[in-house]
Amino acid sequence: MSKSTGQAASTVGIPKKSSFSRIIPYVLLAPVFIYYAVFWLLPVVSGVKEVFTDLNGDFTLVGNFKLMAESDLFNEAVMNTAAFAVISVILQYLLALVLAVLLSRKFKGAKLLMFVAMIPMAITPTATAILWKTGLVRDGWINTLLLQFHLISEPLVFMNAEGFKAVLMVILIDTWTVTPSVMIILIAGLQGLQREMKEAAYTFGANKWQIFKDIVLPILKPSITTSIIMRLIAAIQVWAIAVMVMGYSKTPFLVERIAFYVDVVPGVDTSTKLAFTYSFLTTIVVLLATVVYLKVSHKGVQKGGEQA
């Protein structure tokens, strides 16, 4: 009944709007649409067009993908990106979780430690790269330190690392840089957890591990999901640190290849095609990874709910 009276009020009580007032919202929103059309949609469309046309401008469904698959270091780029994404996300995530749990406890010096732990966040990727590069060279600060404390007798050679070892090095540097940002998200999640929720579980007989597993972790789940997606996307798009510390082509990644074709060999005809195709592939991978992760983690929630 209330519905019908509501409708009556809207047709009887309010005078019919003029056609002008009806388009006002669209007029007001138009600048945003235009902005997106010009600066986002247009480049995306032209990029996609590049991916599906050959050098002569004729349509080709898989031609450029074939070109990419046969190009130098394609397999390495795919494998390295996959390895990087999996290892770095797991490593950074576990490290951040431990740090977050430790630092959200109240103890003397917790604030100072938190401050120190967040320093890497404030350093730009370029500076990070320089910091580590100066450390990793033969007479860099890492070798100097190790020699000083007599942990090694001969300087270690880091920069000659190749293949997986080189990727591992990039992973470690990346971990140093981004762990704090994951940690912050988790600490924010932990702060949303009331102390009494843990205490309640404790009084009902849960031990420390059960409290963590049954109470803390599930309540943290939304922040965990957010931080993992963010890290996953960033990990798939890794390139700056790899290039700045190791140089081009030493640790090939998907996005590193894009930069390579745009930056290093821009003159070659196929470079543009390859760069666009790599971009397209990376976008698809990021989308897929996100969708799959969301599906999996959502299923976990539902299952947990049903089980109990």
Next chain:
Amino acid sequence: MSYLEIRNLQKKYTKNGPMIVNNMNLSIEKGEFIVFLGPSGCGKTTTIRMISGLEEVTGGDICIEGESILAKKPKERGVSMIFQSYAIWPHMTVFDNIAYPLKLQNVPREEIRRRVETAAAATDIQGLLKRYPAQMSGGQRQRVAVSRAIVVEPKLFLMDEPLSNLDAKLRVSMRTELKNIHNKLGATSIFVTHDQAEAMSLADRIVVMYKGNIEQIGTPMEVYQDSATRFVAEFIGTPPTNFFMTSIERTEEGVQAVGDGFCYQVPVGLTDTLLPYAGRKIEMGVRPEYIEISPGLDRTEGYLTDVDIRFVEPQGSHSILIAKVGATEIKIHTTKYMDIAAGSRVSLNVKEGRVMFFDCDTGKRVK
């Protein structure tokens, strides 16, 4: 031997810090509803947390059924706690919230189901078992917390200000319901609050605490009508007891308490007790409803003085009158002269047998 015995219980958080709970002694019988009442920082929550096992004990002992529980973990103590913030877990359904304590005890599935349903029925939330806490109101969440506390069939219910997050109306109906559940289960409960109305309406006995000490243990009527200390007389009752600084003087007509702007004839029953205070200061207290006013300026045995009524605050069922005796502002609770006009001159007479005297140094009642 009482059901719960607290002996010389002490708590300090730091070695040289203040005593948060100072040599507390208390015996509770099975089936009692005990309320710890006091202002924040009086040690009431700390005490309940020591009983639950969430807080270490600095000294003394706590026994349930004659057995010390200090060395036991919370779950072995047979207590269950209801928290101020409800502390129900947001990622679990109502069913799971109530079932979790039983799962921790490895109770068989079928029994869990049966016991959860019984506990949910006791608080009238059978229909909400599949919901998540975010889909419920504050009152419903508190019912979940109560069900969860019931389901483990504890020896002792500990409630830490469980109603203070609810709105005023719900608080009143929920407290009746808590008392009802307590009675139905035949439970033994300790309830912590700073709200004296809540304490009065729930408790079999109230433990009034202040600065880590027990000021008085007694039924709601006892602590109100027969307050043991100045603090209790002031803390319990709205408006609080009126206090007058007086000095005890011996005159030809007997013993008098002489204050700023009045001279009160001490009742015969109290003269012997007050004589040792002759020539010294002593504080006199009278509850607002025991000061009777007489617009006809009649004087009785308990005559204080004549005053002008300064303000009248009608409350519907009664009125609060505000006046000044000397420099002291006093409040009078009247149901007889609710329509009296501000500015009226009246006589004040203390109702027979309703005067209280408190030692100025110790704050203790002199009687």
